[in-house]
Amino acid sequence: MINPLTYLLLFLKASLFSSGGFSNLPSLHQDLIGNGWAKEANFGQSIAIGQISPGPNGLWVISLGYLTYGYLGALFALIAITLPPLLVLVIASVYTHIEHQKRVQGAMYGVSLAVIGLLLTVCWTILYQPGVDWKGLLIATGAFGLALSRKVNILLILALAGLAGYLLYR
Secondary structure (H helix, E strand, C coil): CCCHHHHHHHHHHHHHCCCCCCCCHHHHHHHHHHCCCCCHHHHHHHHHHHHHCCCCHHHHHHHHHHHHHHHHHHHHHHHHHHHHHHHHHHHHHHHHHHCCCHHHHHHHHHHHHHHHHHHHHHHHHHHCCCCCCHHHHHHHHHHHHHHHHCCCCHHHHHHHHHHHHHHHHC
């Protein structure tokens, strides 16, 4: 038997930790199949319904909710995919009212410095992994230089780095 609160929380977790579309599929698949609340066919049917329906791809979740728990499941799925964007809107609204305060600007400055520190730590960790050679450092330096210029699109940088890796390591 399905626990309604757990069911809602599983859909909410999948929505909170996804970026829309079908990115919540693995989480929902693992949780609902693991609890025995859904079958493989439910996922195929809900994705097909989501594909033929007008609107965003993420609405397939409502079909999954309906197929696994009826009208209540569809309502829970709708609530779960609506709450995270609503939360972002509320936070953005509050932030626009307080962004010019000195304390908030100081906090944002501190957060940005922490992000830079974390980024440097990750770079340091990656660079000192076994298998990193001069070719990899050359590609990383070139990509970093292009990114610093802020004139080259990140997708183009990734494509160029992939091409350079292919040419240098084949």
